Amino acid sequence: MPELPEMETYKNLLQLKIAGYTINSVEVNREKSINSSIAEFKNELIGNKITRIHRRAKQLIFDLSSGKKLLLHLMLGGLMYIETDDDTITRTKQVILSFGSHRLVFMGLRLGYLHLLTSKEVEEEFANLGPEPLQPNFTPQVFQKLAEHKKGKLKTTLVDQQFIAGIGNRYSDEICFAAELLPTRAFDSLDNSQLQKLHSSIQTVLQEGISHGGYIDLPLFRGDQLTGGFEERCRVYNREGEPCVRCGSVIVKKEVSSRKTFFCANCQI
Template sequence: MPEWPEMDTYRRLLSPLLNGRVILRAVVNREKTINEAPEAFAEALEGKRILYVERRGKHLLFHLDDGYRLLLHLMLGGYLHYGEHAPKEDEHYQVILTFDDGNRLFFGGLRLGFLHRLSAKAALEQLKELGPDPFDARLTAAAFKDRLSKRRGKLKSALTDQKFLSGIGNCYGDEICFDAEIRPDAAIPELTEETKDRLFASMRSVLTEAAANGGYMDRPLTPTDTFTGGHDDKVKIYDREGEACPRCGGTIRLETLSGRKMFYCPDCQRNA
């Protein structure tokens, strides 16, 4: 599932392509992907201009010039493609937007995800439960530690809870814990202040590095896109069961925590 780095990569790449563009046509191939009748959805979008693209956690918001928003959540398997044509037949994509320059934005893999047209107020209401962005200026190290101190349970469950922090999921939850040398299943009440400081620093550095490399999701946005997915071979521990730990040489282990995969090194990641 795309997380903070992947969705911010989309935001950065799409902004110069879409800002100021007018939607000429919307095609809906799967009604469950949207939140109104396909005819009404298409009619409402025709002639609307995209002002800018915003990211909130794992969501993208396309701000339209009529005050409405297109709220996108890719969920598991979702992806985007932009250009005159797509790698697959048009019918494969759940929604297709055509713009005034002849290019199109293809929304694929949205079996679990969605693209909803919402008023500004409704969009805010739908996102109001999201926790702070990992890079919110108000989320200082002290604020992070204060929020964490109010939690119980296991560390990864908190890091991937979108009400605690918005944008971190399975992959980067494990990567952050590895960078901070703490097990993902460490009990939060047992974490030392030093560990919490390391976690905050690791959160910022891991996400920054991943975003700088284009995230791990290897699905090019455009036919000439060589940036997206550049972090895939730089992930240190996630989805690397049985491989050697890049830090200590131990064997990376896969376990399950609250129904989620958990990758860690038992030799160099601690419990507190």
């Protein structure tokens, strides 16, 4: 499932590619991917302009000139691609938004969705989300306050969207590795210096993920050289049996709360 860096990468590229464009046609091939009838969805969108794209947690919000918003959650398997007449993608497309010379297509939305909502409804969707870890107000002091009385494992707590928004399976492992902490450690076993290192690792790893385009292997458009660049930079995730880049020991895979988890049992404590 795309996490904060992947959605931030999408946001930044889409802002450049489709913000300011008017939607002149809409195709919906899977009605369950939207939250209204196809006719109502088309009626609301055609002639509307996408004015801005922004992100909250693992979701994107497309602001429309009408005041409504499109809320996108790709969930597991969801992808996007910007087509042109001479560059189309041969995958099943659940929703297509056309802007004349190019089209934004949504694929793999079996669990994901593209919902048309009011501003208030979007706020309600986000009501239970935790803080954004890359915002300036997410300080070490704020993090330590959040961590008070947390007793769960690092892995399960980091991926809890009510605790911190945007971190998922892959980046939780990379963050624990950067902090030299086992993902199975209990949160309440960390001392202040370890909490500070964990806070720093959250920000460093997520920023690195963004700067290298996340791990999605499909480019967003022809010529996209950014998307997916972080895949080869993962230190532990999907590297079971390979040598640790820090100490040379073998990377281990284990299930933690039914989630596959990768770590170095030697240099993470």
